[in-house]
Amino acid sequence: MMTRDVYIDFLRFFGLSLIILVHINPPVNIAQIRCFDVPLMLFVSGLTASASNSCEYGKFIVKRTKRLILPVWIFLAVYLPTLYFLQFKFLPEQYLTGEMIVRSFLLLDNSIGYVWIIRIFLIVMLATPFILKLNNRIENIRLFVFVIVTTVFVLEGIHLIGVQCDKESVASFVLVDIIQYGIAYSIPFMLGVRCRNAEKMEQYKLLVFVIVVFVVSLVYYTFSYGLPIRITPNFKTPPHSYYIIYGCFVSVILWQMKTKISKWLTNKYFILLGQNTIWIYLWHMPFALVSNRLSDFWVVRYIFVYGTAILIFMIQRSIVNKINSDFARKYLLG
Numbered sequence: 001m002m003t004r005d006v007y008i009d010f011l012r013f014f015g016l017s018l019i020i021l022v023h024i025n026p027p028v029n030i031a032q033i034r035c036f037d038v039p040l041m042l043f044v045s046g047l048t049a050s051a052s053n054s055c056e057y058g059k060f061i062v063k064r065t066k067r068l069i070l071p072v073w074i075f076l077a078v079y080l081p082t083l084y085f086l087q088f089k090f091l092p093e094q095y096l097t098g099e100m101i102v103r104s105f106l107l108l109d110n111s112i113g114y115v116w117i118i119r120i121f122l123i124v125m126l127a128t129p130f131i132l133k134l135n136n137r138i139e140n141i142r143l144f145v146f147v148i149v150t151t152v153f154v155l156e157g158i159h160l161i162g163v164q165c166d167k168e169s170v171a172s173f174v175l176v177d178i179i180q181y182g183i184a185y186s187i188p189f190m191l192g193v194r195c196r197n198a199e200k201m202e203q204y205k206l207l208v209f210v211i212v213v214f215v216v217s218l219v220y221y222t223f224s225y226g227l228p229i230r231i232t233p234n235f236k237t238p239p240h241s242y243y244i245i246y247g248c249f250v251s252v253i254l255w256q257m258k259t260k261i262s263k264w265l266t267n268k269y270f271i272l273l274g275q276n277t278i279w280i281y282l283w284h285m286p287f288a289l290v291s292n293r294l295s296d297f298w299v300v301r302y303i304f305v306y307g308t309a310i311l312i313f314m315i316q317r318s319i320v321n322k323i324n325s326d327f328a329r330k331y332l333l334g
Contacts, residue, residue, distance in 0.1 A: 007258050008047050009274030014254075015040040016277045017306065023114070023288040024301040035232040038117060039188040039247020040254070042124060046192020047255070049128055050135075057129050064125045068278075070331045072118050075282040076104055080112070083286070095289075109177070114285050123182040124189050131186060135193045141202050144194060145209050148187060152213075152241050155183050159240055176238050184239035188248050195255050207256050214249035217242055276313060278334050283316075284309035 018037035021030070080101050087095050096112065103111035107119035138144045158180045165172035195206060221229060221242055235243040273280060287308050291301040320332045 005047070006271050007261070008044055009271045010261075011040065011047075011254060011274070012044045012277050013270045013274035015044060016273070016281060019117070019281065020284050020288070020306050020309070021302055023284065024291045024298055024305055026298045026302070030298075032229065032231060035236060035243065036247040036250040038120070039185065039244060040251045041117075042120070042185045043188040043192040043195075043248070043251035043255075045121065045124070046131075046189040046194075047196045048192075049132060049189070050193045050196035052132070060129060061126065064128075065122065067331075067334070068118055068121055068125070071278050071334065072107075072115060072282065073105060074331065075279075076115075079282075079286060080104060083112075083289075112285070114281075114288075117281075119177075120181055120185050123178060124185050127182065127186055128189075131190055131193060135190065141205050145205075148190065148209075149213075151183060151187055151190075152245070155180065155187070155239075155244070156241055158183065159238065162238065180238050184241075184244050187244050188251055191248055191252060192255075195252065203256065207252055210245075210249045210252045213245055217245045273310065276317070276334055279316065279332070280309050280313050283312045 015037050018034040019041070021034055022037070025031075026034075080096065084096050084101065100111050103109070104115055107115050107122070109116060134147070135144075138147065158175060162172065162176040162180055165175060191206070191210075195203065198206065218229075231243050231246055234240075284305050287305040291305050294304055295301055317333060320328045323329075
C-alpha cells in the first residue's frame with residue numbers, strides 16, 4: 001500500500017482555503033486568480049485515487065457515496081431547519097424555502113449553494129474505476145495527452161449543444177449538470193491520477209503539455225474576448241475549457257513544486273486541516289452567509305469565516321474522539 005503523502009493533504013487544505021475565500025466576496029482580481037480551486041480539488045482526488053486498492057464496482061460506489069453524502073446530510077439535517085426558523089427573526093427577507101431545502105439535500109442548483117461541489121465529486125466518483133483502468137492501459141504519454149486533448153474538445157462540443165437547450169428541461173439537466181460537469185472535472189482528476197506515479201521524464205512532459213495548452217488557450221481567449229481576463233463565473237458555471245485548462249495548469253505546477261515547497265507548509269496543522277476538509281467546508285457555510293454584515297474588509301470576513309469553521313470543527317473533533325463510535329469517527333470527521 002502506498003505511503004500517505006502529506007503534500008497531498010497540504011494541496012487539499014490549499015484548495016479548501018481558496019474555495020472558502022471566494023464565498024466571502026473578495027476583490028474581483030483575487031477572485032479571478034484563485035479560480036483554479038475546484039479543479040485543484042479534483043486533481044488532488046486523482047492523486048489520492050491513484051493509490052486506491054481495486055475493488056468490485058458496486059462496493060466502491062456504495063462506500064464512496066456514503067462517505068460523501070452522509071456527512072453532508074447530517075449537517076444539513078441540523079443546519080437547514082435551524083436556518084429556516086431563524087431567518088424570520090434575523091434576516092430582512094425570506095432566504096430559505098421548502099423547495100430549496102429539498103434541492104439542497106439532492107445537491108441540486110437553486111438551493112442554498114455550496115453543496116454543488118459534492119455533486120461533482122459524486123459524478124466523477126462514478127467514473128473513477130474506469131479512469132483508473134484507462135490510465136493503467138495507457139503506457140505511452142503521447143496517447144495520454146491525446147486522450148486529454150480529445151476530452152477537452154468533447155467538452156467544448158457538449159458545451160455548444162448545452163447552451164442551445166432549455167435550462168429548465170430534463171435534457172439540459174442531463175447534458176449540462178451531469179455530463180458536462182462530469183467530463184470537465186474528470187480532466188484534472190485524470191491528470192492527478194497520472195501525475196502521482198509518473199516517472200521524472202513523464203512528469204516533465206506533462207508539465208510542458210499543460211504549459212503549452214494554457215498559453216494557446218490564453219492567446220485564443222485574448223483574441224476572442226480581449227482584456228482583462230475574466231474566467232469566472234461565465235466559464236465556470238457550467239465549466240468551460242478555459243476554466244478547466246487554467247485549473248489543470250496551476251494544479252500540475254503545484255505538484256511539480258512538491259520538492260521545492262518549504263517543510264513548514266506541510267506541518268501537522270495543515271495536514272490536519274487537509275484531512276478534514278469536508279466538515280470544515282460544511283461549517284463555513286452559515287458564517288459565509290452572514291459575513292458581509294460583519295465587515296466591509298474582505299480579509300476580516302475571511303479570517304472570521306475560516307477561523308470560526310476551524311474552531312467549531314476542532315470542538316467537534318474533540319467530542320468525536322471521546323465517543324467510542326466507529327460511525328461517528330467515520331462520518332463526523334474527514
